[in-house]
Amino acid sequence: xxxxxxxxxxxxxxxxxxxxxxxxxxxxxxxFLDGICQAExxxxxxxxxxxxxxxxxxxxxxxxxxxxxxxxxxxxxxxLVVETLIAGREDIGKLKIPAxxxxxxxxxxxxxxxxxxxxxxxxxxxxxxxxxxxxxAATVRGLFDFMTDFYRDPELVRDLVAACIxxxxxxxxxxxxxxxxxxxxxxSFASSSMISPDHYREFAWxxxxxxxxxxxxxAPVVLHICRNSMPILEDMSKTxxxxxxxxxxxxxxxxxxxxxxxVVLKGNIDAAAVIEKGxxxxxxxxxxxxxxxxxxxxxxxxxxxxxxxxxxxxNNLTALVEAGKKYxxx
Amino acid sequence: MKDTLENFELAIxxxxxxxxxxxxxTIVRQGQATADKIFDxxxxxxxxxxxxxETGEYFIPEMLRSAEAVEKAMxxxxxxxxxxxxxxxxxxxxxxxxxxxxxxxxxxxxxxxRASGYEVHDLGxxxxxxxxxxxxxxxxxxxxxxxxxxxxxxxxxxxxIAALESEGMRGEVKVISGGASHSEDFAREIxxxxxxxxxxxTLAICRSxxxx
Ligand code: B12
Numbered sequence: 001x002x003x004x005x006x007x008x009x010x011x012x013x014x015x016x017x018x019x020x021x022x023x024x025x026x027x028x029x030x031x032f033l034d035g036i037c038q039a040e041x042x043x044x045x046x047x048x049x050x051x052x053x054x055x056x057x058x059x060x061x062x063x064x065x066x067x068x069x070x071x072x073x074x075x076x077x078x079x080l081v082v083e084t085l086i087a088g089r090e091d092i093g094k095l096k097i098p099a100x101x102x103x104x105x106x107x108x109x110x111x112x113x114x115x116x117x118x119x120x121x122x123x124x125x126x127x128x129x130x131x132x133x134x135x136x137a138a139t140v141r142g143l144f145d146f147m148t149d150f151y152r153d154p155e156l157v158r159d160l161v162a163a164c165i166x167x168x169x170x171x172x173x174x175x176x177x178x179x180x181x182x183x184x185x186x187x188s189f190a191s192s193s194m195i196s197p198d199h200y201r202e203f204a205w206x207x208x209x210x211x212x213x214x215x216x217x218x219a220p221v222v223l224h225i226c227r228n229s230m231p232i233l234e235d236m237s238k239t240x241x242x243x244x245x246x247x248x249x250x251x252x253x254x255x256x257x258x259x260x261x262x263v264v265l266k267g268n269i270d271a272a273a274v275i276e277k278g279x280x281x282x283x284x285x286x287x288x289x290x291x292x293x294x295x296x297x298x299x300x301x302x303x304x305x306x307x308x309x310x311x312x313x314x315n316n317l318t319a320l321v322e323a324g325k326k327y328x329x330x
Numbered sequence: 331m332k333d334t335l336e337n338f339e340l341a342i343x344x345x346x347x348x349x350x351x352x353x354x355x356t357i358v359r360q361g362q363a364t365a366d367k368i369f370d371x372x373x374x375x376x377x378x379x380x381x382x383x384e385t386g387e388y389f390i391p392e393m394l395r396s397a398e399a400v401e402k403a404m405x406x407x408x409x410x411x412x413x414x415x416x417x418x419x420x421x422x423x424x425x426x427x428x429x430x431x432x433x434x435x436x437x438x439x440x441x442x443x444r445a446s447g448y449e450v451h452d453l454g455x456x457x458x459x460x461x462x463x464x465x466x467x468x469x470x471x472x473x474x475x476x477x478x479x480x481x482x483x484x485x486x487x488x489x490x491i492a493a494l495e496s497e498g499m500r501g502e503v504k505v506i507s508g509g510a511s512h513s514e515d516f517a518r519e520i521x522x523x524x525x526x527x528x529x530x531x532t533l534a535i536c537r538s539x540x541x542x
Contacts, residue, residue, distance in 0.1 A: 144434050148398060150391040151345065196389045 005298035009291065009328030011321055012053040012127070012266065012303050013275075014245075019308040019317075020045040028310060035112030043119040051321050053125040056113045056180060066104055066167055067140050068096035084142035089156050095140060097166050101173035110178040117179035125182065127222065128175030132187035133207035136164035143189065150199055161207050168207075172215040183215055184222040184245065193227030193249070200232050205239065212240040222266060226306045230254065237263045247305035248273070253293035256300075265294055266301040269320060275304055276312040280319045287323035295328065302328060335363060335371050338403070342375035342445075343382075345395030347402045354406035365414040365447070368407065372400060372445035373533060380442070380529025390434060397441035404444055411447075418449055420540035423465045424475035425453030426509075427486040432479040435509060439475070442529050443536065459486070459493045466494075466503055472540050476522070479509040487520045504539045508532060 020041035021031040031037040042054045069085055085094060098104045117126050131139070137160040138146040149157050172183050189195065190204035212221045223241035225232070228249040236244050237259035244263050246255055248270035255265055267290070269275060274286045287302065294300040302324040308317065334356050341349040357363050379396040382388040422443055426436050433455045440452045451465055466474055474494075478487055487507060494500040506524045507517060517525035524539060526532040 144394070144437060147391045147434070148394045151395045152398065192389075194390050196391075199389070199391060 005330055008325060008330060009295055010052045010301045011324035011328065012055075012125075012301055013051055013269075013317065013320060014055060014271070014304045014307045015042065015045050015049075015051075015317070016055050016057065016129070016307050017041075018310050019312060022310065023048060023314075035109070036115060039112035039116040039119070043116055046120060046124060049317050049321050051324075052123070053127055053181075054116060054120060055127045055129055055184060056116050056175070057129045066096075066098060066171060067136060067164070068094070069140055084140060084145070086141040086145075086160065089153075089159065092160060092163050095163060097163060098170035099166070101170050101177055104170045105174045105177070110174055113175060113178040113180065126180045127182050127184050128172070128178070128180035129184040129186060130168055130171040130175060132185050132190070132204065133161050133164040133168050133211060134190055134204040135187055136167050137161045138189050140164070147195070150195070150203070154202075157203050161203055165207055165210055168211045169214055172211070173218065176215070176219045180219065182220040182222060182242075184224050185211060185215075185241070186224045188224070188226050190232075191225050191227045192229055192231045197231045197235075201235060205232075205235055208236075208239045208241075216240045216242070233259050243301065245303065249305075251293075252290055256294045256296075260294065260297070260299055264299045264301060266303045267294075268303070268305040271304040271306045271308050271312070275316050275320065276309045278316065280315060283316050283319040284323045287320060288327055291327040295330075298330075334360065335367065339371040339375045339378075342372065342396055342399045342403065343378050345379075345392060345399050347395075347399040350399040350403040351406050354403040358406065358410045361410075365411045368411065369419070369445065369447040372403070373442065373447075376400065376438075376442035376445050377530050377533065380438075384528060393438055394434070397438050400441045400445045419447035420449070420472040420536070421469050422448050422450045422473045422475055422536070423453065423462065423469060423471040424450055424477070425457035425462060426455040426477040426479070427483050427490065428456055428458050429486055430477070430479055430483050430509075431455045432477065432509065435479070436477040438529065439477070439508070439532055442533060443475075446533055446536070448536070459489045462490055463493050463497060463499070466499065467497075471503055473536060474503050474505045475536075476505065476507040477509045478507055479511055481511045481516070483511065484516070484520065487522075491521050506532075506535055506539070 017028060017031055017038050021028050023045045024041045026037055026041060031041055046054045085091060113128060120126055141160060175183060187204055187208060190200050215221055220242035222243040222245050223236055223239055224245040226247040229236065229246055230250045233255055242264060243266050246265060246267040248268050250268060252268055269286045269290060274282050290302060334353060338353040338357060341353055379388060379393055383393050424440060426433055440450050443450050451469055453461055453465060462474065476487060504523045507520060507522045508526045512525050512527055524535040526535050
């Protein structure tokens with residue numbers, strides 16, 4: 001992914017289970033627990049809009065299940081994690097920590113990913129998406145209690161995050177074995193919009209380094225931290241990730257100046273204000289700005305800053321891809 | 331006396347739960363402060379915490395730490411306040427609506443309201459219309475506070491308002507909604523009596539609607 005300068009800037013917006021199902025006329029909830037439905041939606045969206053890569057998950061709704069977390073979908077728009085597993089330290093042992101990739105690849109769970117890998121065209125890539133240990137830990141504990149623990153019981157936070165490292169590794173390896181070209185490790189709660197940079201360094205960063213240390217040797221890793229990540233960008237660039245996926249609150253020019261020499265940047269068109277709510281002109285202007293800020297010298301992938309919402313107009317995605325191809329030429 | 335209350339306020343802002351509980355204990359033993367005075371300091375502390383979050387000085391864990399300090403202090407203060415308080419600021423039923431499980435912002439508001447002297451019945455998250463209605467009936471609540479963080483909760487919000495109307499309760503309880511999805515337009519379309527997106531304005535709206 002990193003390295004020499006390509007013919008143009010790759011365009012890989014974050015099209016996932018929120019936006020893609022409508023492209024094949026399905027509702028989100030139908031596709032959340034039906035991986036093949038989701039894979040078909042992702043492939044159809046890729047073919048329709050002609051960007052350069054799709055993002056595959058093992059099934060957004062199902063994923064907390066990796067650690068034994070019950071998930072409920074009630075004819076609902078999104079699955080809810082209705083019950084958290086960890087009431088205290090004594091429960092860490094109850095987590096179903098997968099021993100290796102074969103433990104998560106059961107029951108045909110990876111079939112949709114393999115299907116997608118087969119379905120994409122020449123020159124198009126598939127990124128596999130997995131949660132960070134910190135994000136798994138927050139999910140099994142419940143984010144509210146997890147973040148209360150930062151001061152009440154920091155030892156529990158550290159131990160729980162460490163206990164979740166194998167989950168990230170197992171899912172990541174399973175995705176790589178299923179044929180994805182690169183991994184996206186999502187660490188949304190590590191954002192400086194949620195926790196302080198000091199807490200990021202204390203609780204999230206060490207596990208990122210460990211996970212990327214192991215997985216980065218098998219496939220390039222994209223580290224995703226949404227909303228504001230400017231205060232921790234330097235640290236993110238030292239995790240071993242090949243690519244940092246950054247969101248719209250970060251100024252792309254400043255990010256490029258700070259870490260562009262070390263890592264590839266992927267970002268950062270505002271998924272809500274521009275892609276969901278903006279006009280075609282807004283989309284084009286945002287793409288032009290992004291190119292002017294980060295294209296020079298290579299090491300840039302044009303993307304939305306975060307997942308494209310379901311209600312985003314399809315024409316805006318077309319505009320993003322077209323502008324990306326037009327202004328992204330080297 | 332003034333010093334103890336001020337230090338108490340500072341301990342809440344700093345999120346020092348042990349110091350907050352100790353100072354609350356001192357306040358009780360001194361036995362001088364009126365309930366109103368104590369609530370003033372508690373509410374001021376949570377407003378300050380909210381604005382430190384808005385300005386980026388605090389992050390979510392720091393807000394939660396202060397909310398926990400409030401809860402600890404309240405356990406110590408409750409019997410004392412109960413004896414002294416002639417009138418309650420008001421009775422509130424609150425929860426996050428059906429289909430939505432965000433609870434951090436809701437819990438912070440619950441703490442801030444308790445700190446301001448309200449009796450708050452927190453129904454949790456993913457709460458059905460029926461549960462809200464029953465609780466409002468049971469408690470004769472003055473205010474119904476609905477947290478809704480995703481825009482996909484709109485049908486759930488409309489359903490609650492419609493149910494209040496069909497039960498003939500809409501005139502008796504004021505409805506306020508809030509959360510990340512809220513804008514002036516959104517609130518108008520739902521037909522609530524008020525909305526807010528931060529601690530300070532939430533407290534202001536509740537005060538103005540209950541005359542507290
Ligand atoms: C943390 C978080 C989560 C966590 C929640 C964990 C938990 N225990 O709460 C998890 C990961 C589970 C989650 C899931 C989802 N989330 Co979420 N989440 C957030 C996030 C990043 C922070 C929320 C938060 O805690 N903020 C801190 C608190 C202090 O602020 P607050 O919530 O706004 O609360 C304040 C005010 O709103 C107000 N307030 C709160 N309640 C009330 C009530 C009343 C009556 C009043 C007056 C005021 C008031 O006072 C609070 C104190 O200041 C927001 C982003 C954001 N900008 O808010 C998205 C966000 C709310 N989530 C969003 C979405 C879409 C989702 C998901 C669908 C998946 C996804 N894409 O992430 C699922 C939905 C699950 C479900 N059905 O509920 C969207 C909603 C967009 C929209 N317009 O619909 C947001 C805005 C992110 C985004 N920009 O896309 N999420």
